[in-house]
Amino acid sequence: MSGERVGTPAVGIMTSAFVDGAELMATALGVRGYAFAVISHPISSASDAELETKARDALEQARHLLLIAPG
């Protein structure tokens, strides 16, 4: 959200265990309904293959959050 305030579109990436807290913070900071890319929890013990899958998942969600749909 700090990025958004300096004019840079931003996507926060978090695991499913942290969504509630992030939504509260966004509301507290004046951005109700701010969206995040949510990936499965946890990442600390994920294998490299699992991390790649999570990265793809995050990017797929981010496509809709960061880019204007053509047309």
Add this chain to the structure above:
Amino acid sequence: MVTVLDPSFGEDADAFDLPDRPVSLVGATVGIISNGKANTRPFFAHLARLLREEWGVAEVVLRTKSNYSAPAERSLIDEAAHWAVMFAGVGD
């Protein structure tokens, strides 16, 4: 009847409009601000590679916060102002 006072804060920050989104990131510089928690390095390495290979991003800049429990330093936010878009994470 008794009159009691509301103990809550009750006032959220002034709302602001989100900046405009780009149509494409081909040729753009994209930034990542990592909180540096366990496994974020390989996670963001995959993210950066996918951005370059599949989104046509020209450059991915990776920065790591000095304290994952605190907001990003002012210097990182100032640098973020020069990126087309950015990613931040991972809340875990």
Add this chain to the structure above:
Amino acid sequence: MQPLRSRSIEVDDDGVQELFRQRGWTDGLPVVAPTPERVEAMLAWAGAAPDHVVGVETVKERALTAEKVAVNAVLAGCLPPDFPVVIAAVEAVCRPEFLVHGATASTGGCAVLLVVNGPVRQQLGMSSAHSVLAGPDRASVCIGRAVRLVLRNLLEVRPGELDRSTLGHPGKLSWCVAEDEEGGLPWLPLGTERGVPDGISSVTAFAASGPRQVMNEWTTDPAEVLTTVVAEIKATMLHYSIWAGNYAVMFPPQLRTVFHDAGWSKADVRQYVYDHAVVHRSDWERVGKRAVVSDRNRHVEYRALPAPEHLLVISGGGEAGGFAAVIPPWLGPKSAAVTAGVGVCFEC
């Protein structure tokens, strides 16, 4: 006095508890109805204007006013004389080095431990003897609870919401202790060691994990007592978190006698713990953490304390029992213990 600005709600006398429960404004315990009169009495005792900014939480960008802190102090059961201590505690946790957002949102589940020094302890009837770590008197319990309600109601720190504590510990409900300064002589009080002038009361706020109790009643050698303490610290470093930061240790009269008879000051205690509370990365292998040990890092040395002064040595506890308390930090250096004067800024 300036008019109060908090929204007022009319409620049946019988409906106060249910109102606060439904709105999520209580920790689950009954509350004292924060009427305008009670809030004004709090502010008047402390000589605080309602719009005086006690502290600013910089992540959510929230200025915590004396009025709002007073409403929560009334809720918690505080009496007006308690309020200056509550203000000092909230000032302390809002200092940047305390990192209140991180400490209270973290999965690490720490609590805010408040250590009170100075004349205010006697003025409020605070006890430093039996069960000192577990709310031995009204003022200790209510002051600690007031800070908890401030976090909950003014900073949204509620379990499962911004408070992501995986487990937490009982200190989160209320954790305020008064140091046994008189019984601790010739040791200096914690506040004095942290720069508070004589005659001034203070609150030291510390983002703390749950206390670990150790026991050594079989020696008169201070080094042996501290070897027991150091063993607990080293175990915590391996079992919980290896990162250096503030630790607190509390000694009751029976163990303080060992130090006093041998002429050991608090500084001697700090130096011993700093020198001996050391582990190596390879030690993690024997506690199930082989995954983070490699040939590259196994020889890396970790100290519990960045420097001796990071150990908070506190006198307290009942007269019988060779028990000490080891209180680890939330997470290494992320949050620093902060000391604030009661009713005065001693660093200004």
